[in-house]
Amino acid sequence: MTYTILVVNLGGTSTKVALYENDESIAVETLRHPTEIIMQPFHEQIEFRFKAIMSFLEQCDVDPQDIDIVSARGGVLKPIQGGTYDISREMVEDLRENRHGQHASNMSGVIADRFRARYGCQAVITDPVVVDELIDEVRPTGLRGIERRSVFHALNQKAVARKYAESINKSYSDINAIVCHMGGGITVGAHRHGKVIDVNDGLSGEGPMSPTRTGSLPNDRLARYILENDMDYDSVYDVLTKEGGFISLAGTQDAIELEERALAGDGAIEAIFRALAAQVAKEIGSRAAILKGDVDQIIFTGGLAYSQYLMDLIIPYISFIAPVAVYAGEAEMQALAEGAYRVLTGQEEMKTYV
Numbered sequence: 001m002t003y004t005i006l007v008v009n010l011g012g013t014s015t016k017v018a019l020y021e022n023d024e025s026i027a028v029e030t031l032r033h034p035t036e037i038i039m040q041p042f043h044e045q046i047e048f049r050f051k052a053i054m055s056f057l058e059q060c061d062v063d064p065q066d067i068d069i070v071s072a073r074g075g076v077l078k079p080i081q082g083g084t085y086d087i088s089r090e091m092v093e094d095l096r097e098n099r100h101g102q103h104a105s106n107m108s109g110v111i112a113d114r115f116r117a118r119y120g121c122q123a124v125i126t127d128p129v130v131v132d133e134l135i136d137e138v139r140p141t142g143l144r145g146i147e148r149r150s151v152f153h154a155l156n157q158k159a160v161a162r163k164y165a166e167s168i169n170k171s172y173s174d175i176n177a178i179v180c181h182m183g184g185g186i187t188v189g190a191h192r193h194g195k196v197i198d199v200n201d202g203l204s205g206e207g208p209m210s211p212t213r214t215g216s217l218p219n220d221r222l223a224r225y226i227l228e229n230d231m232d233y234d235s236v237y238d239v240l241t242k243e244g245g246f247i248s249l250a251g252t253q254d255a256i257e258l259e260e261r262a263l264a265g266d267g268a269i270e271a272i273f274r275a276l277a278a279q280v281a282k283e284i285g286s287r288a289a290i291l292k293g294d295v296d297q298i299i300f301t302g303g304l305a306y307s308q309y310l311m312d313l314i315i316p317y318i319s320f321i322a323p324v325a326v327y328a329g330e331a332e333m334q335a336l337a338e339g340a341y342r343v344l345t346g347q348e349e350m351k352t353y354v
């Protein structure tokens, strides 16, 4: 039996959509959205992104009724184990209401649910951004009532770590790796024998700046900034997660354009890339410490890893820790298709989100 799988992966800056027959890709497209679109509230972006997915199907000459399952990137939910989950009513409500945090990936599950309602297929998510395998000692902060969370590019970090392990004929659970995903947000995970034991929370202003995120800020300066600008929670969240980093410093998240400007001699943009490289390197050093220096490989991935200019700025800081591999872009679409295929074929049990 051949299953037709529609994969939808909404990121901070892009909508990635693909069609699979079983676990074989037959068409894939990445739509990169202009800054004015990604700055809109998520509920206002859904229609635009849904239409983009429908026109992809039209271009592929595929009748939506022929889709067996939509496999969506999981969003900010309750902390859960990795795996493939049915998109339950409770999950859709958590995602639509942004109950556990806001991120573009929340829209993937909502769109998959809408597609299921219209065309009567199944709908699942795999390895959402809230996969939580943190060790106890990295959870506390120095303030009672505030604990750290695990919110990161779980799907892609695990997919590329597995890919690397396979390339050296090992299994993911045999290796220790630091995986640095550089997309709209940047997260750096310490992978110890198949578990991500520490990672910066990509939505809490932890870690390096990124195309759309501020990264860590001095706490007292942030408190003053909020008070001086009379900001409510949602505005602060937007500044930290959608309007920070390249957008705040250079007015766009488009790293291709910014790299061209830096290479053409724009000193201000060059300085931003240098600062980003130093911040990414410091985050990697922190993960090396939590792995007690036992690091087999550092792996870079995400859209920004295509930038040789940025990689050349980062690598000299961190090459003393371990060898470096670069898997630019992402392996998320394949990982999402495989997650759906495994449950369709009974190789893995579908999990239930409650």
Ligand SMILES: Nc1ncnc2c1ncn2[C@@H]1O[C@H](COP(=O)(O)OP(=O)(O)O)[C@@H](O)[C@H]1O
Pocket (backbone or CB within 6 Å): 010, 011, 012, 013, 014, 182, 183, 184, 185, 211, 253, 254, 255, 256, 259, 302, 303, 304, 305, 306, 307, 329, 330
């Ligand atoms: N070829 C490239 N060179 C440099 N930067 C790139 C390239 N392709 C994409 N990017 C940048 O990568 C970032 C998006 O990465 P991606 O992993 O697609 O993010 P997301 O899934 O979070 O939307 C954007 O800032 C984009 O400009």
Ligand SMILES: CCCC(=O)OP(=O)(O)O
Pocket (backbone or CB within 6 Å): 010, 011, 012, 013, 103, 104, 129, 151, 152, 153, 183, 184, 185, 186, 187, 202, 203
């Ligand atoms: C929420 C962590 C994942 C993340 O930051 O994704 P994007 O880079 O797609 O925004």
